[in-house]
Amino acid sequence: MRIRPVTIILCVLLIGAVAAIALIAPDTMEAKRMLHIEQAATPTPTADVRSMLMITPDPNVTPKPTAFLLKNGVEGDEVKNLQRRLKELGYYSGGVDGQYGPGTQDAVIRFQTQHGLTADGIVGEGTRSAVYAQAAQTFIPTPAPTPTPGLLKKGDDGESVKAMQQRLKELGYYNGSVDGDFGGGTEEAVRLFQSQNGLDVDGVAAKKTFSLLYSEDAKQVTATPTPDPNAMPMLVNRDHPIDESYQPRDLVKLKNVIPSSVATVKGSDIEGDRTAVNAMIEMFKDAHAEGVDDWQISAGYRSYKYQKKLFDNSVQDFRNQGFSQTNAVSATRQTVADPGTSEHHTGLAFDINVPGTIFKGTPEQIWLHKHCWDYGFVIRYQEDKESITGYLAECWHIRYVGLPHSITMRDRNLCLEEYLGVV
Numbered sequence: 001m002r003i004r005p006v007t008i009i010l011c012v013l014l015i016g017a018v019a020a021i022a023l024i025a026p027d028t029m030e031a032k033r034m035l036h037i038e039q040a041a042t043p044t045p046t047a048d049v050r051s052m053l054m055i056t057p058d059p060n061v062t063p064k065p066t067a068f069l070l071k072n073g074v075e076g077d078e079v080k081n082l083q084r085r086l087k088e089l090g091y092y093s094g095g096v097d098g099q100y101g102p103g104t105q106d107a108v109i110r111f112q113t114q115h116g117l118t119a120d121g122i123v124g125e126g127t128r129s130a131v132y133a134q135a136a137q138t139f140i141p142t143p144a145p146t147p148t149p150g151l152l153k154k155g156d157d158g159e160s161v162k163a164m165q166q167r168l169k170e171l172g173y174y175n176g177s178v179d180g181d182f183g184g185g186t187e188e189a190v191r192l193f194q195s196q197n198g199l200d201v202d203g204v205a206a207k208k209t210f211s212l213l214y215s216e217d218a219k220q221v222t223a224t225p226t227p228d229p230n231a232m233p234m235l236v237n238r239d240h241p242i243d244e245s246y247q248p249r250d251l252v253k254l255k256n257v258i259p260s261s262v263a264t265v266k267g268s269d270i271e272g273d274r275t276a277v278n279a280m281i282e283m284f285k286d287a288h289a290e291g292v293d294d295w296q297i298s299a300g301y302r303s304y305k306y307q308k309k310l311f312d313n314s315v316q317d318f319r320n321q322g323f324s325q326t327n328a329v330s331a332t333r334q335t336v337a338d339p340g341t342s343e344h345h346t347g348l349a350f351d352i353n354v355p356g357t358i359f360k361g362t363p364e365q366i367w368l369h370k371h372c373w374d375y376g377f378v379i380r381y382q383e384d385k386e387s388i389t390g391y392l393a394e395c396w397h398i399r400y401v402g403l404p405h406s407i408t409m410r411d412r413n414l415c416l417e418e419y420l421g422v423v
């Protein structure tokens with residue numbers, strides 16, 4: 001049988017192929033064997049590693065070197081880097097130990113909260129890039145929240161003010177608009193509520209005021225009784241001191257009730273008796289109508305504590321000028337009432353002046369001395385009565401005694417001691 005050339009060519013090719021395989025095969029085999037060894041050498045996953053949840057990489061994005069989540073229980077260099085970075089930014093204060101514990105988790109939550117991320121304490125892609133971003137913010141501690149409903153005072157606004165105004169209106173203490181603005185009118189309503197419900201009167205609605213205001217024990221307003229014209233005015237002088245604990249029952253803050261167009265109130269804390277203050281407003285309005293319009297009120301109610309401070313300060317001033325203690329006290333007594341003997345304690349006395357000038361001789365002083373009597377006020381310390389009152393004349397000090405007493409005192413030229421027959 002004849003061997004065909006095609007068969008010979010096929011045989012040659014076959015032999016060549018076998019030879020080629022024999023040459024290449026050992027490398028391939030070796031590679032395969034190594035792969036098996038490596039796979040066998042990969043450690044059994046530990047609990048820590050198992051907790052690193054694998055992320056499916058986005059095929060369109062080059063995978064980041066760390067494509068797993070950092071969370072509680074994880075450890076390693078990535079955690080160390082994270083801790084170092086959070087420390088740098090002020091969120092973390094623990095050790096840089098590579099252990100992702102509760103401290104690290106809290107720091108991550110703080111970071112996430114401040115950056116508007118989901119505050120889960122787990123560092124995934126979003127948190128990770130925010131942490132390492134140049135725009136990462138340093139930690140700003142949030143202030144501790146104020147306990148309970150808190151406190152409302154003049155200048156505040158909002159729904160809680162509105163609710164309070166509504167309640168004060170229901171009880172009759174407030175007659176302004178329920179607008180959520182805590183202004184002078186609202187402050188007066190709070191003060192009136194406090195004064196009629198046995199609370200300290202400061203016009204600030206805090207815990208005690210709130211709990212009473214919203215309770216069933218909150219009293220309806222009691223109208224201030226019209227002063228009895230037959231009741232004699234209260235006398236306060238050196239021989240008739242007022243009790244240290246005396247508290248006028250219906251004080252208003254002048255700033256809250258006297259329009260600035262009517263008079264300037266020097267100092268926002270000046271208080272006075274409501275009836276007296278209303279009379280004073282009428283008086284100043286009438287003066288304005290006559291073109292006498294530059295009024296300032298520089299003093300009103302003075303507590304015992306405040307009187308004592310004034311007295312002690314004055315004595316000290318005289319001591320500093322070289323007076324003996326006895327002489328300093330005597331000199332002080334010429335112009336400053338002993339604590340407990342000041343009419344200012346009644347809430348019925350006020351010091352009036354014209355801003356920036358000496359009061360005596362101004363059109364305001366002259367008008368006041370002529371007309372104050374018509375509104376229930378008297379010029380309490382006059383020159384011709386110094387020996388009776390024991391005070392040098394004070395042209396600026398007016399005292400509310402009410403009508404008709406003031407008219408009688410003017411017409412008969414009597415000071416209060418004379419009028420009450422206690423001389």
Ligand SMILES: [Zn+2]
Nearest residue numbers: 299350351397
């Ligand atoms: Zn005075």
